Amino acid sequence: MPPLSPDNILSPLNSQQRLAVQQIEGPLLILAGPGSGKTRVITHRIAHMIHQGIPSQSIVALTFTNKAADEMRNRLQNLSPDNRTWTGTFHRFCSRLLRQHAELVGLQQNFTIYDSGDSKKVMKQAIENAKVDLKHYSADKLASQVSNVKNNGITTEHFKPRPGHALDTIIGKVYPEYQKLLKIANGVDFDDLLLHAVDLLKIAPELRETLDRGFAYMMVDEYQDTNLTQYQLIRMLNHSLKNLAVTGDPDQSIYGWRGANINNILEFEKDYPGVNLVRLEQNYRSTPTILRVADQLIANNVRRKKKQLHTDNPEGAPVRLVTFPSPRDESLDIADTIQLGIESGKHRAKDYAVLYRANWLSRSVEHALRSAGLPYQIINGHEFYQRKEIKDVLGYLHLLNNPRDNVAFERVVNTPPRKIGKVTLGRLRRWAQDNNSSMLDAARNCDQINTISKAPTSKLTQFVAMFDRLSFMSTDQVEPVIRAILDETDFRNWLTLDGSEEGYERAGNVDELVVACEEFDRDRPTEGGLEAYLEQAALVSDTDIWESQSDRVTLMTLHAAKGLEFPNVYIVGLEDGILPHERSSTDDDQIEEERRLLFVGITRAEKHLQISRCVNRFRRGSFWPAIASRFLMELPREEMQIFEPAGTNYDEEGVADSISQIDPWMHDGLPSIDINEETDLSGIDTNVAPAPQPQQNSPQNSLSGISLKIQTGAQLAEKQAAMPSQIRLHPDRFETGMKVQHAEYGVGNIVQLTGEGQKRTATIHFASLGNKRFRLAFTNLSILE
DNA sequence: ATTCGCAAAGTTTTT
């Protein structure tokens, strides 16, 4: 453990980093590019402040993920042992605050934190109560819209529907009802943690003032990802004392969909006049090549602060850009390369990461890695805590901790089945609402509810009796409680009743949960266990599960990869509709965010990076032709190593066509001299470089020893022609200006015609949709005039 | 009340 001396704190820093560390008073904006030592700056800055005599408990560092907070805490611990600085996530910070002052915002201290699944149930109830019909908007849509509103710091009192906005009107009904139900259940959703905290500070100005001065120095990590509610929280705690340092990178803002407001960082200088600005532009992570690729891509964004990323790292290998026929080939090739890398002794499994836009894309990769016998860890949703059997058991814990938790009550009252059906529950719910009581209390008084008949009454009474037996237990330790629950309910027997494989698997999961509770008890032997356990269970994120030490290949989404780095990175599925995602391709802001997402992915790589796409993608049960992502066109192809099998140029939008125009490989199947001169081919095994053979059907290309089944344009044309039998007019029949009928899009006018033969493409203008492009060989059009 | 079966829908990203 190094002693706390100015030398240890300042000497390992470059001049910019030192500037940021030594700037203690007043507002500070640290624009930190990827791999620029941001965490180091934050931790050294805190250590420096402590060394300067600032009480460590007056410093707070807020992050978005537990992973980031833990990392920070550990590193700070090394620099400054015995510090009492609070590091943690926004949500935990707010939760702590709310538990201390719950009554002020109409909660009880033992409130439940609902995950998105639970809050969706509340939302459905709210929709029913508010008598809103779901013809126009789904429950999901309404839930996310309400979340949006809350992320913008708007409480039910302040929400004013804009006249003429149908959605607003509905939200105006549903939102208050939803909040009412949450309050009755003494529950909060994720957004509430932040929103109620802000509310609390507004209601209690003297508390705000105390906290503002108490947390005299505040640091916020990933400031570009803050939403308006978080922004308000930060402002309110940095009003009297404005010693606020934020770090962030607008280019890595990827949570706009969750309400993150990139303006918070772009306008930080306006919000806090007299701000000091430090740019961390030296990158210690990646090769110059990788950085150039990242830089050129992100240069296409308009909404950003320009940075000049540079590095002293050695040049390294070129970035590879590969087109595969199918995800299977993509995955097999990746698995194979990884295996070779490990066998050669140059790399370990943990040096590799495969990143993708959406979780479902991991499947084929997972399969390939498993077949190859490679160890991997997949970071995938709240998988464990999401399982039904886990949620069921946790439901009992929640109900014990917060007897007003109606969601938990409804979850467990008939699990395992006790012959309490939805009719009974409906009556119970009605009575509870009419009598302002919780469902549990309603069940307690069910003999007074005349709509409920004898049999269910006795069942409910039994359930309440069981609950009461359990609630006598001390909640200091979790494990005894959970064991008692399993005993009382005979849970394991119920799971394994049918003797199915699945049942035993579920029972195994429950056992795992018990072990997790034991561990929790062991780590925190004294404190009031149950509530703390439930809180941490609610606030863990999938990325927290990621183990940096374990020697396994990492599979995760691009979002989850933020903040991490790997020697070798594969980014897969660079296809239109996937990245950018089809639901984010409507407006420019969303496209920019998708671009940032790819930027984040690229900048995770230290030494080797491969970006790939497939020509066909298995989606919704069958293979569909996939169009290359538009972002591929924005990369500096002249300095990348490009592998494209022949015949990849058959996408409808003509993207691959343009590739073929830029990429000499596509013209005659031979690498051009230009490419060879400009590309560093050292380290490339010439045997694995493909020799594309246009129009050839047999497998020819081999990447890293895996053969690629080339699907040619001709093949695809055949395939498409074999699809729904429709008579297609010869491409030459069409002329610009013609009025044509498209089966799906209706009537339009041909505004442009390009290409020859199979590639002949028409741009057609539809009144309703604007311009669309079609390959005439594959599209069924009839001529109207 | 529970279970089974079929149909439809839908596949972002997360505290």
Place this chain on the structure above:
DNA sequence: CTTTGCGAAT
């Protein structure tokens, strides 16, 4: 291809 939801049968 999967999961979810709903409705009918037991």
